[in-house]
Amino acid sequence: MQxxxxxxxxxxxxxxxxxxxxPFYWLxxxxxxxxxxDLALMFLLGKPEINLAVDTLTPAVTEGQIRETFPKLAxxxxxxxxxxxxxxxxxxxxxxxxxxxxxxxxxxxxxxLTAVKIQYRRAYHQRMRDWVEARVAxxxxxxxxxxxxxxxxxxxxxxxxxxxxxxxQPDEEPALFWLARTAPGP
Numbered sequence: 001m002q003x004x005x006x007x008x009x010x011x012x013x014x015x016x017x018x019x020x021x022x023p024f025y026w027l028x029x030x031x032x033x034x035x036x037x038d039l040a041l042m043f044l045l046g047k048p049e050i051n052l053a054v055d056t057l058t059p060a061v062t063e064g065q066i067r068e069t070f071p072k073l074a075x076x077x078x079x080x081x082x083x084x085x086x087x088x089x090x091x092x093x094x095x096x097x098x099x100x101x102x103x104x105x106x107x108x109x110x111x112x113l114t115a116v117k118i119q120y121r122r123a124y125h126q127r128m129r130d131w132v133e134a135r136v137a138x139x140x141x142x143x144x145x146x147x148x149x150x151x152x153x154x155x156x157x158x159x160x161x162x163x164x165x166x167x168x169q170p171d172e173e174p175a176l177f178w179l180a181r182t183a184p185g186p
Contacts, residue, residue, distance in 0.1 A: 034123070035100070035124070035127070038100040038121065038123075039094075039095055039098070039100060042094025042095055042100060043094060045094065046094075047092060047093055047094025047095070048070065048072040048073055048074075048091075048093055048094060049093070049094055049095040049096075049098075050070055050073065050093050050095070050096050050097070050101075050104055050118075051097055051098075052070075052096065052097065052104075052116075052118075053135075054116060054118070054135075054161060054176070054178045055135055055136050055154075055156050055161065056157075057113065057116060057156075057158065057159060057178050057180075058113070058157075058158040058159075058180075059112040059113050059114065059158065059159075059180045059181075060112065060113075061113045062108075062111050062112075062113070063075070063077070063087075063089055063106065063108060063111070066089075066106060073091045073093070073104070074091050074092070075089040075090070075091045075106070076089065076090055076091065077089040077090075082107060083107075084107035084109075084114045084115035084179075085107045085108050085109030085114040085115070086108070086109045086110070087107070087108045087109070088105065088106070088107055088108075089105070089106040089108075090103055090104065090105040090106075091103065091104050096118050096120060096176075097131060098131075099120055099121075099124050099127055099128055099131060100120065100121040100123075100124055101118060101119065101120040101121065102119045102120065102121065103117075103118075103119045104116070104117070104118055104119075105117040105118075105119075112180075113180060114179075114180045115177060115178060115179050115180065116177065116178040117175055117176070117177050118175065118176045118177075119173065119174065119175045120174050120175070120176065121174065122168060122174045124174075125164070125167070125168050125174050128163065128174070128176060129152070129163065129165075132152075132154065132161060132163065132176065136154045136156065136161065149165075150164060150165050150166060151163070151164060151165055152164070152165040156178075156181075157181075158180065158181050159178050159179050159180045159181045160178070160179045160181065161176065161177070161178055162176075162177045162179060163175065163176045163177065
């Protein structure tokens with residue numbers, strides 16, 4: 001008896017459809033696929049990725065050190081009073097530590113870093129929260145009286161990380177802040 005090793009046409013058609021539409025479905029409709037697509041698009045658009053260890057920041061970090069560490073970062077700066085100091089520098093970014101992001105803002109006073117704001121993409125709020133919790137696992141979450149119940153805060157050696165706790169409301173900005181522990185007064 002001779003065997004027929006011919007693959008049925010229906011099987012080949014279904015296999016080809018799965019090979020074509022499977023990756024598209026994964027990229028467009030799964031959380032992991034959308035995350036990877038967003039990172040790839042930011043790279044293709046020329047937006048820099050910033051890998052910044054916010055939990056190790058200190059007020060001693062200078063604007064020059066940031067520029068030297070991240071040469072692709074196009075910081076635009078302005079002098080003048082702001083909520084966290086006398087100088088503000090901002091740049092558009094594509095990703096922050098592997099999380100799609102929009103911008104990085106540095107606040108300083110007398111060449112000392114007083115605050116850092118990372119604005120990330122709204123869809124990645126929980127991913128950012130998970131990253132922060134994994135990064136500062138040895139630190140405890142505390143809720144000082146002056147911080148609202150809907151704000152998560154982590155005390156660090158030289159400052160504090162602050163972000164919105166829980167789901168973001170439509171009018172809330174997706175942002176992570178590092179605030180220097182001893183920010184100088186006005």
